[in-house]
Amino acid sequence: MGRRGVETLVGLFVLLGILAILFLALRAANLGNFVIGETYLITARFDNIGGLKVRSPVKSAGVTVGRIKAIALDTNTYQGRVTMELEQGMLFPSDTSAKILTSGLLGDQFIGLVPGGSDKNLEEGAEIKLTQSAVLLENLIGQFLYNKAADPPDAAPAPAK
Amino acid sequence: MRPGDILPRLGVQALDLLRGLGHATFFVIDLLRNSVSAITRPFLTIAQIHAIGNRSLVIIMASGLAVGFVLALQGYYTLSRYGATASLGLVVALSLVRELGPVVTALLFAGRAGTSLTAEIGLMKAGEQLAAMEMMAVDPKARVLAPRLLAGLIAMPLLAALFSAIGILGGYVVGVLMIGIDSGAFWSQMQNGVDAIDDVGNGMVKSFVFGIACTVTALYQGFEATPTPEGVSEATTRTVVISSLLVLGLDFVLTALMFTAPS
Numbered sequence: 001m002g003r004r005g006v007e008t009l010v011g012l013f014v015l016l017g018i019l020a021i022l023f024l025a026l027r028a029a030n031l032g033n034f035v036i037g038e039t040y041l042i043t044a045r046f047d048n049i050g051g052l053k054v055r056s057p058v059k060s061a062g063v064t065v066g067r068i069k070a071i072a073l074d075t076n077t078y079q080g081r082v083t084m085e086l087e088q089g090m091l092f093p094s095d096t097s098a099k100i101l102t103s104g105l106l107g108d109q110f111i112g113l114v115p116g117g118s119d120k121n122l123e124e125g126a127e128i129k130l131t132q133s134a135v136l137l138e139n140l141i142g143q144f145l146y147n148k149a150a151d152p153p154d155a156a157p158a159p160a161k
Numbered sequence: 162m163r164p165g166d167i168l169p170r171l172g173v174q175a176l177d178l179l180r181g182l183g184h185a186t187f188f189v190i191d192l193l194r195n196s197v198s199a200i201t202r203p204f205l206t207i208a209q210i211h212a213i214g215n216r217s218l219v220i221i222m223a224s225g226l227a228v229g230f231v232l233a234l235q236g237y238y239t240l241s242r243y244g245a246t247a248s249l250g251l252v253v254a255l256s257l258v259r260e261l262g263p264v265v266t267a268l269l270f271a272g273r274a275g276t277s278l279t280a281e282i283g284l285m286k287a288g289e290q291l292a293a294m295e296m297m298a299v300d301p302k303a304r305v306l307a308p309r310l311l312a313g314l315i316a317m318p319l320l321a322a323l324f325s326a327i328g329i330l331g332g333y334v335v336g337v338l339m340i341g342i343d344s345g346a347f348w349s350q351m352q353n354g355v356d357a358i359d360d361v362g363n364g365m366v367k368s369f370v371f372g373i374a375c376t377v378t379a380l381y382q383g384f385e386a387t388p389t390p391e392g393v394s395e396a397t398t399r400t401v402v403i404s405s406l407l408v409l410g411l412d413f414v415l416t417a418l419m420f421t422a423p424s
Contacts, residue, residue: 003204006207006208006211007204007207009211009215010207010210010211010214010215012215013210013211013214013215013218013316013319014210014315014319016218016319016323017318017319017320017322017323018319019326020319020322020323020325020326020327021319021322021361021365023326023329024258024322024325024326024329024361025357025361027329027348027352028254028258028325028326028329028351028352028355028361029258029352029355029356029357029360029361
């Protein structure tokens with residue numbers, strides 16, 4: 001086999017390999033789903049961000065409209081300050097509220113935006129004032145136990161004799 | 162052997178081991194220095210990619226397909242107990258991209274390409290071709306070994322990517338076409354769960370490191386083989402054993418470094 005034949009075959013091999021990498025990156029992984037193009041930043045402060053992570057999705061009505069860019073602790077208020085980038089075309093009224101929600105029973109947490117009714121839109125760098133923190137299972141259980149303990153004693157099962 | 166001989170022998174063996182490690186380190190440094198000159202003659206490397214990469218394609222692709230088939234069957238069995246069969250695509254893709262693709266490819270690579278490198282170079286040494294090159298003022302490390310190292314570095318990640326890609330297609334064939342899982346759930350769960358950089362990228366880094374380890378081991382064993390038929394056969398065996406152990410050990414270290422639990 002001549003030099004040209006070998007080069008062609010090696011070219012074919014490298015092409016196959018690159019196609020495989022592209023397949024893994026685009027078809028198997030989520031590279032194609034990244035927020036592409038122009039984005040704008042808005043922030044929101046939460047009393048507790050729960051299990052929110054950088055690059056978690058920001059959704060409105062279940063549709064992904066952006067991703068979380070940064071999470072930091074605001075040392076003035078001791079709240080978690082979440083910076084998110086939204087796609088440029090996705091405009092929300094300035095009285096939009098943000099909630100931390102969980103997808104499914106055990107799923108990842110994400111931010112849900114519920115649009116308000118204002119005429120003005122959120123602009124680059126704006127802050128969402130109305131926020132609702134993540135629901136912590138520990139607190140729920142604590143409240144449940146507290147309520148149980150506060151129940152009248154006759155509701156409790158009779159002690160064994 | 163008298164019992165009193167045991168301690169001195171252990172000491173000699175330990176020292177030999179240390180010396181061997183140092184020798185191998187100098188060999189690697191020498192090889193890296195010579196790789197620069199190999200870049201200036203790309204056809205030598207291309208011919209070696211053909212020998213190492215193209216000729217390994219069939220076994221890598223066949224193994225990838227088989228592993229994908231089996232992963233889908235086994236994954237389906239486990240997932241169906243929890244009613245989570247829609248995650249089959251995710252399970253197959255993550256296992257392949259993060260672990261099985263790089264590791265199984267490296268083991269096959271050591272068996273298919275590493276042995277042939279060792280045997281080839283060992284026989285060149287036995288036939289005094291390497292000595293003849295030195296007589297002609299051609300450094301065999303630059304002319305023979307360095308192009309093979311470069312070829313191994315290039316071929317291994319491509320082979321691992323092919324293995325994983327074909328494995329995922331194999332999982333698709335069994336999971337969606339044979340068992341009847343929803344095709345949309347198969348792909349969308351996969352795309353939600355597999356990260357392009359954390360999973361695919363780190364898998365590629367792994368396969369690159371394994372490529373270095375396997376190729377350097379094969380070249381070193383061939384170059385240092387005793388130039389007799391028995392010596393070459395021993396060196397070939399050592400190539401497979403050492404490469405496989407290196408790959409498995411490195412795999413643990415790399416996995417511990419790269420993949421922390423999803424925080």
